[in-house]
Amino acid sequence: MTSARSRLFNLARFFAASPLVFALWLTTPSSAQTFTNLLSFDVSDGASPWNAPLVQGLDGNFYGTTSAGGIVTSICGGSGSCGTVFKITPSGTLTTLYKFCSQPNCTDGISPNAGLVLATNGKFYGTTVGGGTDGTVFEITAGGKFTTLHSFDGTDGSGPYGTLVQATDGDFYGITMDGGANNAGTVFKITPAGTVTTLYSFCAQSNCADGQLPFAGLIQATDGNLYGTTDIGGISGNGTVFKITPQGALTTLHRFTFTDGSQPSGGLVQGTDGNLYGMTESGGANVYGTVFKITPTGTLTTLYSFCTESNCTDGSLPQYTGLVQATDGNFYGITADGGANSSCGSFSSGCGTIFSITSSGTLTTLHSFDGTDGEYPFSGLVQATNGNFYGTTLGNIFSNTCSGGCGTVFSLSVGLGPFVETLPTSGKVGTTIKILGNKLTGASNVSFNGTSATFSVISSTYIKTTVPTGATTGFVTVTTPNGTLKSNKFRVTP
Numbered sequence: 001m002t003s004a005r006s007r008l009f010n011l012a013r014f015f016a017a018s019p020l021v022f023a024l025w026l027t028t029p030s031s032a033q034t035f036t037n038l039l040s041f042d043v044s045d046g047a048s049p050w051n052a053p054l055v056q057g058l059d060g061n062f063y064g065t066t067s068a069g070g071i072v073t074s075i076c077g078g079s080g081s082c083g084t085v086f087k088i089t090p091s092g093t094l095t096t097l098y099k100f101c102s103q104p105n106c107t108d109g110i111s112p113n114a115g116l117v118l119a120t121n122g123k124f125y126g127t128t129v130g131g132g133t134d135g136t137v138f139e140i141t142a143g144g145k146f147t148t149l150h151s152f153d154g155t156d157g158s159g160p161y162g163t164l165v166q167a168t169d170g171d172f173y174g175i176t177m178d179g180g181a182n183n184a185g186t187v188f189k190i191t192p193a194g195t196v197t198t199l200y201s202f203c204a205q206s207n208c209a210d211g212q213l214p215f216a217g218l219i220q221a222t223d224g225n226l227y228g229t230t231d232i233g234g235i236s237g238n239g240t241v242f243k244i245t246p247q248g249a250l251t252t253l254h255r256f257t258f259t260d261g262s263q264p265s266g267g268l269v270q271g272t273d274g275n276l277y278g279m280t281e282s283g284g285a286n287v288y289g290t291v292f293k294i295t296p297t298g299t300l301t302t303l304y305s306f307c308t309e310s311n312c313t314d315g316s317l318p319q320y321t322g323l324v325q326a327t328d329g330n331f332y333g334i335t336a337d338g339g340a341n342s343s344c345g346s347f348s349s350g351c352g353t354i355f356s357i358t359s360s361g362t363l364t365t366l367h368s369f370d371g372t373d374g375e376y377p378f379s380g381l382v383q384a385t386n387g388n389f390y391g392t393t394l395g396n397i398f399s400n401t402c403s404g405g406c407g408t409v410f411s412l413s414v415g416l417g418p419f420v421e422t423l424p425t426s427g428k429v430g431t432t433i434k435i436l437g438n439k440l441t442g443a444s445n446v447s448f449n450g451t452s453a454t455f456s457v458i459s460s461t462y463i464k465t466t467v468p469t470g471a472t473t474g475f476v477t478v479t480t481p482n483g484t485l486k487s488n489k490f491r492v493t494p
Contacts, residue, residue, distance in 0.1 A: 033366060034413040035354075037373045038092035040396055041406035043069045045096045046084040049392035049407050051215070051320040052115040053163065053380040054088075056421075056436060057142055058122055060461035062088050062382070062390055062409075063097075065112035065126060069406065070099035076110050076130075083111045083128070085140055088409055090386065097144035100128060108148050109136040114217065115163040115379070116140075117172070120424055120434070121192065125149075125172055127160035134158035134179060137172075137190055149194035154179045156198050157186040162217030162267065164190075165226070167246060168426060168493070173199075173226055175214040184212035185230070187244055199248035208233035210252050211240035215320060216267035218244075219276075222426075222491060223296060227253075227276055229264040238262035238283060241276070241294055253298035258283040260302050261290040266380065267322035268294075269331070271359060272489070277303075277331055279318040288316035288338070291323070291331075291357055303361035312338035314365055315353035321380040323357075324389075327419050327488075330356045332366075332389060334377040339368030344375045344397065351375040352393070354412055367412060371397035374408040385437045385461075387416040419485055420463075420478050426491035427467050435463040435478060435487070442481045448490060449474025467492060 041047050046066030054062040068081045076082040082101035088094045100109050109128030116124040128136045132151030135158060139147045152158055158179030164172040172190050180186035184203035190196045203212045211230030218228040226244045234240040234255035239262060241254040256262050262283030268276045276294045284290035284305035291304040307316045315335030323331040332355070339350035351369035354377070369375050374393030381391045389412045396405035420437040427433060435446070435455075440463055446455040448471035455465035463478065476487040 035367050036411045038409045040408050047406035050113050054382050054390050055116050058462045067111045067113050071101045098146045106131040117164045119166050129159045135160045150196050161215050165218050167220045173218050185214045200250050207235050209235045215265040221270045231263050231265045239264045254300045265320050269323050281319045289318050304363050313340045320378045324381050326383050332356050336376050341368050341370035343371045352377045387418050388413045420487045428493045429467050431467045433465050445479040
């Protein structure tokens with residue numbers, strides 16, 4: 001299915017050009033479910049959000065990137081626009097924080113084809129696939145103050161792809177899809193000050209048995225190791241799942257065979273059961289991609305093969321996207337193709353879907369895009385602390401500007417309630433912790449698995465606290481005038 005991947009990859013080149021209409025509307029497939037189109041990009045404020053899930057900031061707003069739009073210059077090639085960083089409120093008000101190629105010769109970067117990560121210092125960090133010499137790593141504040149931290153030169157990697165992860169040591173870890181010692185991609189570490197260390201260069205083994213061309217960002221699991229995927233390689237060329245220590249020792253956990261999936265271009269997520277979950281964009285029983293579970297030691301189970309339903313109404317080709325485990329314990333994700341609507345032209349059999357899937361593999365299609373509300377969602381979902389999901393689409397046919405549309409931002413409510421989120425998700429006694437949430441004003445208690453902590457309410461969306469003496473691993477709870485909010489499990493470290 002490489003031709004299918006290339007076909008959809010090339011769609012980005014069709015998305016950009018002159019003003020567009022902003023839209024806000026609702027569709028309600030069921031009484032418990034509400035889809036909202038929050039915004040349509042118009043090129044000047046961005047276009048074609050690509051492989052870039054949103055992230056919630058300390059202020060309760062969402063931050064993201066677009067791979068095109070913003071400044072128009074021939075240096076950027078393709079559509080001629082270089083990409084942006086933006087902020088959007090939960091109700092859909094957008095602010096463009098930065099336009100790439102604002103510096104001479106685009107030394108600040110071109111085309112951020114990955115999302116942002118909110119660091120423990122409250123700033124955001126991201127990458128651009130181009131610009132600089134061979135792509136960049138940057139830092140940006142919620143107010144738009146931009147700093148280029150590193151420019152790759154090919155020897156240390158080229159074309160950084162996938163969202164960075166901040167590990168428990170405070171440094172950031174990521175991948176480049178090209179460059180390195182074998183010109184097949186790398187794993188790297190970068191400090192908040194910008195010092196880069198290449199940890200591993202792919203295709204170091206015969207026939208690239210260790211994989212090549214990593215697209216997805218890494219995750220740090222509860223064992224302290226980093227986990228990721230490569231899009232191809234692994235002897236048969238169908239991609240791999242790997243584990244790598246923060247020091248750079250890599251272990252290939254699984255090599256896909258096509259029958260169990262191919263091209264795992266999206267990232268992994270660790271479930272509450274300790275296993276890792278992800279998707280492949282092709283292969284499987286119906287060749288249109290899979291959802292899989294893999295243990296930290298490498299035992300893989302295929303949970304679902306897409307296009308099981310007639311005309312792929314259940315979705316197909318989950319490209320560049322990962323899963324998110326929500327507060328109900330289920331996993332949520334998107335497919336770039338398929339669904340109940342075939343109104344998106346000759347590129348595909350559908351406009352894409354949003355779905356949920358249980359840890360045992362029962363899949364439910366929640367929304368089928370129809371073009372007017374977006375098409376080709378590539379960027380994955382985030383569950384916000386208000387309980388709703390937020391995401392983006394690459395294009396939309398409801399547009400007077402971009403050929404194929406400039407893309408959208410959307411939300412989906414499935415009736416899940418609000419919660420709080422800790423930053424970071426683990427720490428030892430005395431560690432400063434940021435708690436993100438909604439309607440936190442008037443909070444009367446913060447506790448770590450039942451042990452009360454001192455805290456300060458900074459805003460209605462942000463509480464600052466420290467891990468108290470006697471705290472143990474478990475849930476962080478915040479008592480507010482509207483009720484008690486609970487986090488995912490917080491891990492107290494020695």
